Amino acid sequence: MQGIQIDLISEERLSSLTSMEKIRLILDDVKQGNIVVLEKGLAPEEASRLIEVTMMEISPDGFSGIEMETYPAKEGGAGLAGLLSRISGKRPGSRLTVIGPANQIRMLRKDKDLISAWVSSR
Amino acid sequence: MSFLIKTKKKLSRFLKVFFRKRRARIGIYGPPNAGKTTLANRIVRDWTGDAMGPVSEIPHETRRARRKENITITGMNGNSVDIDIVDTPGVTTKIDYKEFMEYGLEKDEAVKRAREATEGVAEAMHWLREDIDGVIYMLDSTLDPFLQVNIMMVGIIESRKLPVIIVANKIDLPDASPGRIKSAFPQHPVVPISSLEGSNVEQLYEQMADYFG
Ligand SMILES: Nc1nc2c(ncn2[C@@H]2O[C@H](COP(=O)(O)OP(=O)(O)O)[C@@H](O)[C@H]2O)c(=O)[nH]1
Ligand SMILES: [Mg+2]
Numbered sequence: 001m002q003g004i005q006i007d008l009i010s011e012e013r014l015s016s017l018t019s020m021e022k023i024r025l026i027l028d029d030v031k032q033g034n035i036v037v038l039e040k041g042l043a044p045e046e047a048s049r050l051i052e053v054t055m056m057e058i059s060p061d062g063f064s065g066i067e068m069e070t071y072p073a074k075e076g077g078a079g080l081a082g083l084l085s086r087i088s089g090k091r092p093g094s095r096l097t098v099i100g101p102a103n104q105i106r107m108l109r110k111d112k113d114l115i116s117a118w119v120s121s122r
Numbered sequence: 123m124s125f126l127i128k129t130k131k132k133l134s135r136f137l138k139v140f141f142r143k144r145r146a147r148i149g150i151y152g153p154p155n156a157g158k159t160t161l162a163n164r165i166v167r168d169w170t171g172d173a174m175g176p177v178s179e180i181p182h183e184t185r186r187a188r189r190k191e192n193i194t195i196t197g198m199n200g201n202s203v204d205i206d207i208v209d210t211p212g213v214t215t216k217i218d219y220k221e222f223m224e225y226g227l228e229k230d231e232a233v234k235r236a237r238e239a240t241e242g243v244a245e246a247m248h249w250l251r252e253d254i255d256g257v258i259y260m261l262d263s264t265l266d267p268f269l270q271v272n273i274m275m276v277g278i279i280e281s282r283k284l285p286v287i288i289v290a291n292k293i294d295l296p297d298a299s300p301g302r303i304k305s306a307f308p309q310h311p312v313v314p315i316s317s318l319e320g321s322n323v324e325q326l327y328e329q330m331a332d333y334f335g
Contacts, residue, residue, distance in 0.1 A: 044281035047274045051215055052247045055240040058217055060233045065216025068270050102216035107270075 154212030197328030
């Protein structure tokens with residue numbers, strides 16, 4: 001069967017991985033032409049390393065990088081949780097994140113709570 | 123906490139305050155073609171009379187971070203700050219050499235430019251983690267500011283607790299919308315300028331003296 005593989009990775013699975021394991025998992029998957037959906041987004045430090053490692057692995061006529069889209073973090077949110085996060089100054093991390101190979105995926109955030117992904121087969 | 127550790131902490135804080143007379147290193151970050159080098163050149167020219175680096179309409183002209191030391195910027199209100207300016211390669215999550223061929227580059231040249239660009243972006247990320255004390259985040263105000271890479275970069279800068287001024291550049295163009303940038307990043311100061319024509323740069327200098335001083 002021809003098609004495109006989509007891997008959805010749960011928050012539990014992600015939280016059991018170290019930062020470098022997460023980055024490896026994402027890049028190995030995306031380099032095979034798969035789309036990765038993370039239930040919980042990366043921490044800023046992890047995003048920074050993901051960009052760095054992605055750059056180091058780009059090669060002519062091979063991997064040309066990633067396309068990535070995520071919902072923005074809830075601004076503190078309502079209720080007690082929101083209040084606590086505002087007091088502690090801790091911003092909640094980003095939410096559901098879609099990552100794919102740059103040469104096969106175009107992403108569009110239609111608005112703050114809708115992401116559209118257009119994928120082409122190789 | 124033991125007495126010893128407390129004393130050690132106090133001492134190291136004391137030493138930091140005493141020896142930290144290093145000038146603040148201000149990195150100019152943002153996507154390719156936002157006008158980072160144009161602004162860096164203007165800052166360096168306005169305050170030292172020198173130049174920084176070449177500007178181009180082809181993305182990724184700047185593929186090495188460049189540092190210009192010891193620039194004193196004075197705002198209209200008389201406040202001033204001593205900084206080093208670091209012009210960085212534009213940060214992106216993808217680079218394809220074929221894109222450069224569309225600008226008329228030969229394949230060899232395009233592949234070389236792409237390789238240097240990837241190294242440059244990795245280097246810029248490294249600078250941000252290790253060597254930068256404040257950031258000017260530069261955006262082209264004719265483009266959508268909500269791009270993932272911008273949100274991600276501003277998140278990374280915030281997580282490092284670095285002071286950041288957002289510059290809404292290219293306001294000389296008819297479809298510029300600095301207001302859109304202000305609404306995308308309400309938590310930071312946004313200064314609309316044209317780094318090409320120089321309009322409103324005085325306001326940026328004043329903001330820099332206040333914010334990075
Ligand atoms: N219209 C207009 N063009 C600009 C402005 N600033 C830079 N540019 C142009 O945008 C292109 C990219 O500029 P450059 O400084 O190399 O961008 P960088 O990749 O961010 O360093 C060049 O063609 C510049 O002339 C501006 O304020 N207005
Ligand atoms: Mg440049």
